[in-house]
Amino acid sequence: MQLADTPTRPPRKDLIKAFTAALSGTSLEWYDFAAYSVASALVFGDLFFPSQDPLSGTLLAFSTYAVGYLSRPLGGFVFGRLGDVLGRKQVLVTTLLLTGIATVLIGLLPTHGQVGSLGAVLLVTLRFAQGVGIGGEWGGAVLLSSEFGSDKQRGFWASAAQIGPPAGNLLANGVLAALAALLSTQQFMAWGWRIAFLLSAVLVIFGLWIRVRLEETPVFQQLKREGEQSSAPLREVFTREPRALLAAILSRVGPDVLYALFTVFVLTYATKELGLPQSWAVAGVMLGSTCQLALIPAAGWLSDRWGRRRVYALGAVGGAVWPFLFFPLIGGGSAPMLVVGVVVGLLWHSLMYGPQGAFVSEQFSPRLRYTGCSLAYTLAGVIGGALAPLLFTSLFAYFDSWIAPACYLFGTCVVTLAGLAISPRAARAE
Structure with a gap:
């Protein structure tokens, strides 16, 4: 099958919905990334990885610098394969849920003072889950928007997934700046930081609302009709x-x-x-x-x-x-x-x-x-x-x-x- 124009040109409203669906997912990804990075520097060390606990200190370094990246290829292998076998839309709903739920749960975690090292273990586990979801998100987000457009406009429509980093960074820093301005240091350390993670639920709900209502991409629909899906895309x-x-x-x-x-x-x-x-x-x-x-x-x-x-x-x-x-x-x-x-x-x-x-x-x-x-x-x-x-x-x-x-x-x-x-x-x- 040759790389060609979209088989059936969808209405422009579907193109806009696909663009928005791709943008919302990658914005959530980078919102999570920025919020986690700032929280690691400001609060996670004291709340989850106190210096007197060597195990927690090791887990902090591992979770901050390694887990979120090392787990991404696993998501790429698993969800990339499923996206070519089952379809773009179905997999993207799953990756959005996985990333979003993991982020919200970080905002609900008990701290070291409440459950000891278990809090750090749970944080690293959720960071791992974030990485897996993110690893399967980008490729599908690119296809979700680009496969609704034509060859002649693919560069513009596929850029939806690329706007996520600046959008997510701006959103996360805006939320954290507002929290810092409105709350005292004690309030921010006690519970304010959690708000930044819990607010990601808004992005998840919006993204799901868009993605569930969106049809499968025309390109994958044609692959399915013609029976040209790969049974072993990784290989x-x-x-x-x-x-x-x-x-x-x-x-x-x-x-x-x-x-x-x-x-x-x-x-x-x-x-x-x-x-x-x-x-x-x-x-x-x-x-x-x-x-x-x-x-x-x-x-x-x-x-x-x-x-x-x-x-x-x-x-x-x-x-x-x-x-x-x-x-x-x-x-x-x-x-x-x-x-x-x-x-x-x-x-x-x-x-x-x-x-x-x-x-x-x-x-x-x-x-x-x-x-x-x-x-x-x-x-x-x-x-x-x-x-x-x-x-x-x-x-x-x-x-x-x-x-x-x-x-x-x-x-x-x-x-x-x-x-x-x-x-x-x-x-x-x-």
């Missing part, structure tokens, strides 16, 4: 489309590392190395994320006209070069330049991230798309996003220079360009 991806999988994985590494530099490492660098107030670095990240709400779908739209690889490659080249300009520009401790630099960095990220959903999905034949997309997303996340913050910090500490982190990012952007170059369906992504 087929590795044996029949390994080049597509490699290209998709490599293409994702650079954007993940670039995002980590300009949303995570920059916060530490600005405060500890430049002596700037963290509020300025946070302002840059928040302003850049706000701009990305428009820049990401715009980049997806642009890829429909200029070509997927051209727009993606432009972002990769810009992302590779920009750190070598960014760090000298902020070296004098200019807070406004820090904000501008972060915003520009996230602009280059948007040029890669906007076309990414369409580019990755187009590498795989329709009958293997969910599995291929999920594997590419989760495996690239482990070698890219999961390691990037630690590597940036370690390289800077070892060499005592920003040049080492900049070279690391440069190398990962080159890896992304290599992925674009070897893509087997390059003619469709020019």
Whole structure:
């Protein structure tokens, strides 16, 4: 079966519903990620992992840096396969429920003071469940929106899943900032932090309402009618489309590392190395994320006209070069330049991230798309996003220079360009 226009063009209202359904799921994912990261820094250490308990201390490090990422490939393997066998919609309802329920339950957990180390064990378990659900979410979210559109508009519609990171980050930071402003420190530590996790139920309910009412994608309906579903999509991806999988994985590494530099490492660098107030670095990240709400779908739209690889490659080249300009520009401790630099960095990220959903999905034949997309997303996340913050910090500490982190990012952007170059369906992504 060839990659073709949607068999039956759905009404525009279905396209909008699919776009919203994809956006809501990935927004929930990144809302959970941001809320968990902040809570880990502010409250989890005291409430679940007291220093006098060595077991809890180990679990804290494991849950914060490993579990959420290491469990994602499991979700990609399990739900990616089911998405190609059972359908996109059914699996996406399950992944949304799994991620959402795990997040809400974190807000209800008993602390170490109430149940001892059991509280930490339960927290790690729920973090693991979050990762499994997230691992199966992205590939399906991309397909849910893109397979309702036509080939000529796939870049724009597939960008719905890509708006999730800035939307989720903005929402989580907004909720946490409001809680911090309205509550005393004692109130926030006692119960206020729980509200951030319990509020994710609103996103879950909204996402379910949209997804349950949505029809299965036209592409999968045609696969089902013609009996072309794969009975072993995992095996087929590795044996029949390994080049597509490699290209998709490599293409994702650079954007993940670039995002980590300009949303995570920059916060530490600005405060500890430049002596700037963290509020300025946070302002840059928040302003850049706000701009990305428009820049990401715009980049997806642009890829429909200029070509997927051209727009993606432009972002990769810009992302590779920009750190070598960014760090000298902020070296004098200019807070406004820090904000501008972060915003520009996230602009280059948007040029890669906007076309990414369409580019990755187009590498795989329709009958293997969910599995291929999920594997590419989760495996690239482990070698890219999961390691990037630690590597940036370690390289800077070892060499005592920003040049080492900049070279690391440069190398990962080159890896992304290599992925674009070897893509087997390059003619469709020019």
